[in-house]
Structures are given as C-alpha cells and as structure tokens.
Amino acid sequence: MRYxxxxxxxxxxxxAIIEGLPANLQLDMQxxxxxxSRRQQGYGRGGRMRIETDRAQITxxxxxxxxxxxxxxxxxxxxxFANWQDRMSPEGERPPELAxxxxxRPGHADLAASLKYDLHDIRDVLERASARExxxxxxxxxxxxxxxxxxxxxxFSHVLSIGSVSASLTGELSQLxxxxxxxxxxxxxxxxxxxxxxxxxxxxEEGDSLxxxxxxxxxxxxxxxxxxxxWDRKLDGRLAAALMSIQxxxxxxxxxxxxxxxxxxxxxxxxxxxxxxxxxFRLSNRAGGxxxxxxxxxPLVVRAAMKPIPTLYKPLQSIDMDGHAPFTAMVERSDTCxxxxxxxxxxxxxxxxxxxxxxxxxxxxxxxxxxxNYNSYLKMMTDR
Numbered sequence: 001m002r003y004x005x006x007x008x009x010x011x012x013x014x015x016a017i018i019e020g021l022p023a024n025l026q027l028d029m030q031x032x033x034x035x036x037s038r039r040q041q042g043y044g045r046g047g048r049m050r051i052e053t054d055r056a057q058i059t060x061x062x063x064x065x066x067x068x069x070x071x072x073x074x075x076x077x078x079x080x081f082a083n084w085q086d087r088m089s090p091e092g093e094r095p096p097e098l099a100x101x102x103x104x105r106p107g108h109a110d111l112a113a114s115l116k117y118d119l120h121d122i123r124d125v126l127e128r129a130s131a132r133e134x135x136x137x138x139x140x141x142x143x144x145x146x147x148x149x150x151x152x153x154x155x156f157s158h159v160l161s162i163g164s165v166s167a168s169l170t171g172e173l174s175q176l177x178x179x180x181x182x183x184x185x186x187x188x189x190x191x192x193x194x195x196x197x198x199x200x201x202x203x204x205e206e207g208d209s210l211x212x213x214x215x216x217x218x219x220x221x222x223x224x225x226x227x228x229x230x231w232d233r234k235l236d237g238r239l240a241a242a243l244m245s246i247q248x249x250x251x252x253x254x255x256x257x258x259x260x261x262x263x264x265x266x267x268x269x270x271x272x273x274x275x276x277x278x279x280x281f282r283l284s285n286r287a288g289g290x291x292x293x294x295x296x297x298x299p300l301v302v303r304a305a306m307k308p309i310p311t312l313y314k315p316l317q318s319i320d321m322d323g324h325a326p327f328t329a330m331v332e333r334s335d336t337c338x339x340x341x342x343x344x345x346x347x348x349x350x351x352x353x354x355x356x357x358x359x360x361x362x363x364x365x366x367x368x369x370x371x372x373n374y375n376s377y378l379k380m381m382t383d384r
Contacts (some may be wrong), residue, residue: 001356005136007076008127010084014076014136018143020359021061022367023069024176026147032056034143035348036076036135042340043184044200044210053079056139069365074139078132088127101126102321103328107310114321122321131247131338134345141348144355150367151358151374152220155351156180157343159187159304162212163199167192173217173245175301186214186340204336207314211248214343216350221289222374223280223297223381225357235357242349243304245344251305255288270298279382295357302350306342362384 003019007013036054054076061072081088088099091278101122104110109129112120119125145155158180160167167189169176179188185200186194196212203210225237260268270282282298289300311334320327335341362377364370 001352001359003352005133005139005140007078007133007136008086008088009078009130009132010080010088010127011078012081012090013078014133016074016136017019018061018072018074020070021067021069021143021147021365022359022370023067024367025067025147025150026065027058027062027067027143028065029056029058030221031146032139032142033292034146035138035344039135039138039341039344040184042338042344043197044337044343045335054135054141067367072143074136074143076135078141079224087123096336098266100322103318104321106316106318111321120321128194129247131342134246134291134342134348137277137352138281138345138348141345141351144348147355148351150371151222153218154220155216155218155354157186157214157216157346157347159183159185159196159213159339159343160213162187162196162337162339163203163210165192165195165199173219175215184263184340186343195243200337207254207312209308209310209312209335210337210339211308212339213303213305214339214346215301215303216243216343216346216352218289218300218350221295221297221300221354222378223295224377225295225354225361226290226293228292228294235295235353236288236290236293238353238357239290239300239302239350242353243302246304246306246345246349248309248338248342249304249308249346250307253288253303254290255301256286257288257303260286279384300350300354304342305345306339309338 002017003016003018006015033055038054040054057075059073059075061068061070086095086348087343100120104122108363109125113125113362114122114183156177158176160184167187168186176188180186183193185196189195200210211328227233231237236254243249243252261270268286272280272283273283282296285298285301287296288302289295315328318327362370362373364373
C-alpha cells in the first residue's frame with residue numbers, strides 16, 4: 001500500500017490518495033471523522049482549531065461504504081480558505097499589492113526550503129510545511145486502523161511529558177488508554193496532567209511554547225511483520241521514519257530506547273518462554289515488540305520527542321531575506337503546545353506502517369483472501 005497527500009494550510013483543501021487497500025473492506029466514515037476531531041483537540045491548541053471542523057469526504061474508491069480495490073481519494077476542506085482566497089488562489093495573477101513574506105522563522109522550513117526551491121516568498125514554503133498537512137495523514141491512518149481492526153490490532157497513545165513535567169504511570173494498558181483518552185493533555189497521570197496544563201498556561205503568558213514526549217502502543221500485532229533481510233524492510237526503521245516525518249519530531253525510541261544504552265545486556269534482553277496455549281512469548285518487553293526488524297508478538301511500543309513549536313509570540317532574531325537586515329521573525333497563528341495532538345497523528349502514521357506490513361505479509365486483493373492467508377499463518381505458528 002502507499003499514499004500521497006497534497007494541499008496547503010490555507011488552500012482550498014487537503015487531499016490524500018491511498019492505493020492498495022483490499023477490496024470489500026468496510027469503511028466507517030464516522031470513525032475517520034472521529035480521528036480528525038481528536039487531532040484538533042488537546043490543551044494548548046491555537047485559534048485555527050476554532051475555525052476548522054475537519055470532515056473527510058471520499059471522492060473515489062468507495063461504494064456504499066465498501067472499498068473497491070481502486071485508489072481511495074479523500075478530501076478535507078479548509079474552511080479558512082474563504083478568508084485567504086486573495087492570498088492563496090490557485091489561479092490568476094498575483095495581486096501587485098500582496099506583500100511577500102521575507103522574514104524566516106528560526107526552527108521552521110522557511111529559510112532552508114526557500115533557498116532549495118529558489119522561492120522568494122516564504123509563504124510558498126510555510127503553507128505546505130505547516131502541520132495542517134497532518135490532517136490528511138490522520139485520515140489515512142484512520143482508514144488503516146479499520147483494516148487493522150479486522151485482525152484485532154489496536155493502536156493508542158499517551159503523553160509522557162510536557163516541558164519539564166513528567167508522568168508517573170502504573171496499571172494495565174487498557175487502564176492507560178482509558179485514562180489518557182479522558183485527559184485534556186492525553187496524560188494518564190491526573191496529577192501530572194494538571195501540572196502540564198499549568199506549564200502550558202505559563203508558556204502562553206510568556207509568548208513561548210512547549211514540547212514533550214509521547215508513547216504509541218499497538219496491541220494484537222502478530223509475530224512476523226517486517227524483515228531482517230534488508231535495511232528498508234526492518235519494521236522498526238520504518239516506524240522511526242514515519243514518526244520522524246511528523247512536523248517538529250526530533251527523536252524516536254523503540255521499547256526501552258536510550259535508557260537501555262546504560263544497562264548491561266543481562267538487564268536489557270527479553271527472556272523467552274513457551275506455553276502450549278499461547279506459544280512463544282517474552283517475559284518482559286524492553287525490545288518494544290520488535291527484534292531484528294521483525295515483530296515478536298509482544299505489544300509494539302515506540303516513543304517520540306516533539307520540540308517546542310518554533311512560531312513564538314515573542315519571536316526570535318532572524319534576517320530579512322530582502323537586504324539581509326536583522327529583524328525579529330514574523331508571527332503566524334500558532335499553538336502553545338501541540339504534543340497531545342501530535343500523539344494522535346503518531347497513532348495514524350504507526351497504524352499505517354503496521355497496515356502496510358500486514359498487506360505485504362498476507363497479500364490479498366480482497367479482504368477475504370487476506371483473512372484466509374492470515375488465518376493459515378496463525379495456524380502454522382500454532383503448530384510450531
């Protein structure tokens with residue numbers, strides 16, 4: 001499977017095209033729109049979330065809720081385009097009175113992409129580089145989640161830290177998921193969540209921004225997805241790439257991650273056991289469900305670190321690209337903290353990569369063929 005997205009932050013719409021979905025997969029568009037709504041929530045979001053109410057429209061590849069096996073096209077209207085038509089019209093001549101954006105913001109793609117593509121108006125860069133693009137990827141991930149749901153795979157996330165405030169977590173995965181879903185900052189530790197919101201309020205008052213760390217967990221993932229035989233087939237590598245492609249993500253861990261680097265091997269590797277009812281399993285899960293680039297049947301656990309959003313209401317020093325005079329960087333409408341929202345986007349990209357690995361492993365042009373192959377594989381694993 002593969003997909004492409006298109007669209008600018010203040011353009012007419014965002015578009016995603018998915019190729020490779022098995023025919024006869026039943027899609028619930030309410031679930032897609034639910035995921036889009038989750039992406040727009042979270043304590044610390046900015047004014048754009050009060051303008052947009054994202055809803056996905058399928059324009060091809062679906063008939064009466066059933067995938068046809070042909071490309072699935074998804075469109076998400078940008079309601080704010082009505083206020084930007086004079087500046088973002090796809091057609092016509094550029095108005096002579098329209099000022100160019102020439103002051104790049106530190107931490108954004110503004111300067112690097114302007115130089116790379118020989119663009120002289122930074123708006124040509126920032127409109128596509130914007131995290132608004134992740135709405136399309138969230139819709140794609142929502143489709144992937146429904147394919148995974150057929151096979152009993154679930155994906156959820158929770159926030160571990162925002163700024164200097166870290167959560168202290170205990171309990172089962174189901175409890176973690178439920179508590180995170182009720183939290184405005186998607187943190188399962190109520191005391192830490194309250195401190196995180198205070199930190200966000202303080203940063204907003206200071207014209208500053210905050211980053212943080214979140215964790216994504218996938219359950220029900222069978223052993224055998226991914227491969228050890230080539231670098232680009234290792235599932236942990238693909239998951240890391242997917243997370244790093246999300247705007248503002250600067251670090252990724254699988255399982256115990258960086259914490260494992262300071263421990264001896266005897267305290268790192270997961271011992272293996274076997275029971276006739278459940279087959280092979282690990283006595284711990286420091287590997288995060290992946291060994292040698294292949295899932296091992298344990299829950300898949302990955303983490304991502306998000307830097308503070310670089311658009312600040314007390315902007316940093318920059319240089320005007322016209323004449324190179326020093327200026328403070330321009331200010332675009334922005335969030336104070338988007339860590340909770342980013343965790344929802346992370347669920348989407350992780351769900352997509354797992355779904356792709358399912359499609360590669362079990363094939364099938366139709367859902368029934370894919371299920372038959374999956375069931376045969378499980379039987380073979382049980383007989384080992």
